[in-house]
Amino acid sequence: MSYLSIEFGLCFILFFLVYWSVCWSTRLQNVLLLAASYAILASFSLDFLYILLGYTALVYLLGLLSERFPGRSFVSGLMLLLVLGCFYLFKYQDFFTSTVQSAFAQLGLEVSLPLLEVLLPVGLSFYTFHSVSYLVSINRGELKPGSPFDLALYLAFFPSLIAGPVNRATDMLPQIRPTQARQVLEPQRALGLIALAVVKLFFLSSWLANEWVDPVFESSVSFSAEQILRSVYGYSFLIYFNFSGYTDLVTGIALLLGFRLPLNFNFPYTARNLKEFWGRWHISLSTFIRDYVYIPLGGNRRGVWRGNLNMLLAMLISGLWHGASVNFIIWGALHGVGLALYKLFSHWLPERPTWLGADLLARLLTFHYVAFAWIFFRCASLGDAIEMLGGLGGMSRAGLVSNGLSLLGCLLFVAIYPQIVALTRRLFDATVRLPWLLYPVPLGLFICVVIFASPSGVPGFIYASF
Known part of the structure; x- marks a missing residue:
């Protein structure tokens, strides 16, 4: 069900x-x-x-x-x-x-x-x-x-x-086994999370899957390099909307039942490096891998190089956990190597750049590295991933003209994402302050409008298969 x-x-x-x-x-x-x-x-x-x-x-x-x-x-x-x-x-x-x-x-x-x-x-x-x-x-x-x-x-x-x-x-x-009787926790926030989940799952992730992602990943040879790049961007947003939407949904349900679930997402595409990304993406899993895999392997207690090896092994295990496939192992290895390189560079250059645009450039580089790794995560086989990567090499001026607006929109979304996050938080806080008796009616109408405006069908949960 x-x-x-x-x-x-x-x-x-x-x-x-x-x-x-x-x-x-x-x-x-x-x-x-x-x-x-x-x-x-x-x-x-x-x-x-x-x-x-x-x-x-x-x-x-x-x-x-x-x-x-x-x-x-x-x-x-x-x-x-x-x-x-x-x-x-x-x-x-x-x-x-x-x-x-x-x-x-x-x-x-x-x-x-x-x-x-x-x-x-x-x-x-x-x-x-x-x-x-x-x-x-x-x-x-x-x-x-x-x-x-x-x-x-x-x-x-x-x-x-x-x-x-x-x-x-x-x-x-x-x-x-609580010491006191349970009560509904933060009911307005719980209903707000459920409404946000409906937007992310029914509207955003479903639209991206139907329009940008699934057709290209199923047969990339039929699409131009620009369309493939757009689908890679699209999947990066899709998996975030889908999984964070699911987390919002079950967090809201748990609050209505008197339970608190752990924080699982904290706006990961605001991350300026891979370490920060994993501190914001699937937090409950990344901290589990840290506490029950990385630290038992020795963590960083035996020097930088051994710590990096342990980190690589932990990310390989994380990749293998997602699925029994070479693609997931490569995805884990890419993140392991990326984390190790970041750790080495931060050890040699501990001061973060402060020049104008440094944070924006860091966020864009991090996003593109994560998006590149998502190709192996999403493709059904290693051959499909190699095929997609090969297809990215044939960009043309005509293709950029026809798809340039959507590609620019993706980059602009990443660039202004911190501002979007701040606005979303303010709006969410404002809705939570509405009188309780007035809250369910506009919320129910909003959910109905979103569902009717969304693509047909019930969206699936990507992480349910893991």
């Missing part, structure tokens, strides 16, 4: 009324939340629900083991075995099997490895990351094991089940 469908909207309104009708009992609210979360997962496939139930049981047992033997290497080994085993079985089995078979074939050996045909469960990557946070926190003595019910709700909590954000157990479990 799509969170943007009419069916989900009607079901959520009914659930919202029932949920707050038992506001005197947090336990009953939790039962309703878990039932709703499992029902949504089962609507995709009952098999996905069975997998989550089995995984929850194993995580609970490992949590008890972690509490009894804190800091023991065999407990960490079992945790790694569970997480990597699930990722391999459901997500990477085909990729690694075909890679090994191809390697043997190049040596003249025909090897047929067993391959199980299994579907990738919805939400696997996110509830796996949630379990890592839970188990590591127990192993470090930061958290006591939760009850089986609390753990089940933590892993299955439906606003963040499908595509994040990545929750931390130390932040989420206290919200599952």
Whole structure:
């Protein structure tokens, strides 16, 4: 069931009324939340629900083991075995099997490895990351094991089940068992976030996908270099609008249910370098990779060069997490190398340039590097990515004349993005100050107008496939 469908909207309104009708009992609210979360997962496939139930049981047992033997290497080994085993079985089995078979074939050996045909469960990557946070926190003595019910709700909590954000157990479990009765949090902001999500998902990302992005990425040979460049710019905006729109939506839903989800986006295209970009893009994932991959690898404790190697490995793992494909590995490597180069240059030249236009140039360079990496992220295969890059080399004066206005508009959008951000914040703050009784009516009318003006169909969530 799509969170943007009419069916989900009607079901959520009914659930919202029932949920707050038992506001005197947090336990009953939790039962309703878990039932709703499992029902949504089962609507995709009952098999996905069975997998989550089995995984929850194993995580609970490992949590008890972690509490009894804190800091023991065999407990960490079992945790790694569970997480990597699930990722391999459901997500990477085909990729690694075909890679090994191809390697043997190049040596003249025909090897047929067993391959199980299994579907990738919805939400696997996110509830796996949630379990890592839970188990590591127990192993470090930061958290006591939760009850089986609390753990089940933590892993299955439906606003963040499908595509994040990545929750931390130390932040989420206290919200599952609050010391006081829950209440709707910031209702006007919550509804404003949902309205903003509708604009980003139904209007902006859908229009970009239909008009600029999908036709070109499906067959770039049919388009000019200028149209390919426009589609690359378009995808850079599309993935931001789509994913940040999803985050706005589930953050608003969680606030209406009395929960706070972690900040996931902070206007990433205002970044002046890659380090700043990753401090603003998919923040819950980037901080997870930092805390649970980069720092355990050694971080920067062993010098600049070892720190850069650890950073590259962490970004390669991040790329591989997004999908079992050479393209995602290249995407991760590009960001890893870019971060390492930035770190070296900032070590040698610690002073930031202050001359006029330096910030604008830095933002444009960062945006174009990120956009270049998005080509590998979006293309279905390495051949498609190489084909698109080759197509970018044939720019002409006629092409620039016919597509120049849209290309200039993209660059202008990036150039004045900080001003757009400031204006958006002021408008959002102004709407939140409206009287509560007057708020729902114009908001509902605004949402209806946006949906009717948008391309037909319910938009999908790009990150739901990861």
